[in-house]
């Protein structure tokens with residue numbers, strides 16, 4: 332495996348080449364910066380509401396960022412824990428805000444079917460596996476989800492989980508059946524094709540350099556062209572830099588990493604004998620899933636650092652073998668990383684600044700469903716259907732203090748990992 336090897340997703344999806352923006356002062360009703368899930372979902376939400384005079388500007392290629400690199404888990408919730416969401420918003424708003432992500436899970440399934448997007452959907456749910464042997468914590472989580480959020484996460488005993496996941500690492504789990512997993516890049520590219528068909532213009536290799544006010548419109552400039560639009564949506568995830576300070580100063584780019592094994596054939600079921608996606612109860616959890624061609628996709632760790640594929644492979648192989656030592660000797664075919672954008676409060680920032688510019692950013696490591704929810708909210712607001720739900724105003728654009736913030740994030744991460752290790756030692 333070469334350090335520059337493409338991701339498994341890039342290696343298994345076929346791309347349409349789209350042009351770069353080369354015209355000056357091209358007009359549009361709405362201009363969206365970034366063709367990740369947030370930008371694409373906003374564009375499709377607008378097109379589905381009849382607003383088709385929309386341009387999407389992407390610095391690289393569609394799905395280049397986190398949306399085309401992620402673990403492929405599609406499930407309800409946000410990066411902020413549900414218990415914290417409840418504490419901050421209270422019962423009614425917390426439930427309504429959580430509900431938006433469950434609706435988004437359904438909408439992703441519906442859109443994959445409506446636009447005939449073949450994106451390897453596996454409807455087998457998501458399992459939260461108990462790493463520490465804390466049955467009370469698991470039961471409390473289950474009660475919280477049922478009583479406060481109206482969803483049923485099925486308990487799995489230690490023995491039943493051992494039948495599905497052939498490891499002694501876990502002490503039982505909870506199964507969220509409503510979730511699924513998929514090939515995120517194929518989905519992103521499928522949504523882009525649906526946008527092409529609806530008449531939305533997508534320009535690739537067109538990095539936005541500046542957004543300036545021009546009367547009641549905005550001028551959005553790229554190296555070789557510009558758009559004049561009534562509305563602008565900033566959806567640049569953890570990759571945007573030097574374009575729109577009010578949003579960028581409120582997010583930090585944080586990396587996480589993924590590998591895929593070679594196809595394992597019958598050997599897969601020596602380790603994973605179910606189709607669900609799995610993550611565990613640590614702060615720095617592993618997240619993994621079996622792929623339809625019998626590979627395992629394995630993700631984990633967070634850091635402020637970009638790493639090369641060789642280092643990612645070494646670190647994640649160690650993590651994989653810690654859970655499934657019986658897979659000693661399997662080869663990794665792909666290793667990659669990606670940046671997520673995080674806000675201090677761990678909730679997405681969805682709204683509009685005083686200068687009229689809209690934003691959808693800071694989805695963190697739990698963003699597939701929330702970006703789709705955000706796209707619907709922004710599209711409905713821009714189309715004049717309804718305003719952004721008021722609870723999102725509680726999670727404002729708090730400054731993150733650049734490099735100082737990054738250093739603090741890395742220190743917090745190391746502190747939490749130490750906490751995980753201590754908790755594990757106590758649980759033995």
Ligand SMILES: Cc1cc2nc3c(=O)[nH]c(=O)nc-3n(C[C@H](O)[C@H](O)[C@H](O)COP(=O)(O)OP(=O)(O)OC[C@H]3O[C@@H](n4cnc5c(N)ncnc54)[C@H](O)[C@@H]3O)c2cc1C
Pocket residue numbers: 364365366367368369370388389390391392393394395396397398399400401402403404405406537538539540566567568569570571572574586587588589618630668669670671672691692693694695696697698699700702
């Ligand atoms: C490795 C990894 C694993 C993850 N696993 C999961 C998971 O299993 N489930 C889950 O729910 N979430 C997961 N996440 C999080 C989830 O992928 C993200 O929260 C979500 O995809 C964010 O979407 P986005 O559109 O905001 O950002 P992105 O997908 O990063 O898109 C932003 C886009 O904006 C473009 N851009 C930036 N600046 C400019 C500019 N100046 N001009 C034009 N374009 C620009 C970028 O090139 C990029 O394509 C994971 C993230 C990573 C990195």
